[in-house]
Amino acid sequence: MIIAVTGTPGVGKTTVSKLLSRRLGYGYVGVKEFAVENGIGRPIGEELEIDVDELAGKMEKAFSGKNVVIDGHLSHFVPADLVIVLRAHPKLVADRLKKRGYSRKKLSENVEAEFIDVILVEALEENERVIEVDATGKTPGEIVEEIIGLLARGTQKRVGVVDWSDAYDEVIPYLDLGGD
Numbered sequence: 301m302i303i304a305v306t307g308t309p310g311v312g313k314t315t316v317s318k319l320l321s322r323r324l325g326y327g328y329v330g331v332k333e334f335a336v337e338n339g340i341g342r343p344i345g346e347e348l349e350i351d352v353d354e355l356a357g358k359m360e361k362a363f364s365g366k367n368v369v370i371d372g373h374l375s376h377f378v379p380a381d382l383v384i385v386l387r388a389h390p391k392l393v394a395d396r397l398k399k400r401g402y403s404r405k406k407l408s409e410n411v412e413a414e415f416i417d418v419i420l421v422e423a424l425e426e427n428e429r430v431i432e433v434d435a436t437g438k439t440p441g442e443i444v445e446e447i448i449g450l451l452a453r454g455t456q457k458r459v460g461v462v463d464w465s466d467a468y469d470e471v472i473p474y475l476d477l478g479g480d
């Protein structure tokens with residue numbers, strides 16, 4: 301089974317993915333590392349621009365019939381049996397990305413993406429089996445337990461779990477609205 305764990309940068313994908321893969325006894329694959337090792341994408345500044353079609357094709361070939369957890373904010377573009385979309389309050393995402401040293405522009409783009417459900421919408425366009433999990437205020441272990449519980453119950457789709465619209469006033473200071 302291929303499980304893709306996706307979400308906006310800063311929601312906790314890598315920590316949860318590694319823990320989930322250990323709990324399930326699955327292999328762990330990071331999208332960025334896989335892309336670099338397989339010559340997919342090209343560096344643009346500090347970023348790696350990845351061709352998602354090439355990524356999907358090579359990952360499908362490499363992991364078809366295997367049990368893996370694929371971690372990355374592009375993993376929902378890879379053919380997967382199940383996509384887990386981790387969500388976190390946009391202010392929490394902003395705080396985490398600030399600590400990572402993200403530029404104001406990148407921080408704003410990612411906070412906005414979380415605020416308006418960009419990854420969730422993309423995941424739903426790519427895959428029918430999507431499970432949304434709110435990671436806000438939960439430890440990685442609690443998130444993994446929630447995912448394992450959903451898997452054990454046979455849950456194949458769960459969306460509409462979060463709605464950040466009431467957080468607008470908290471999020472607005474992090475958005476680049478073109479005023480500066």
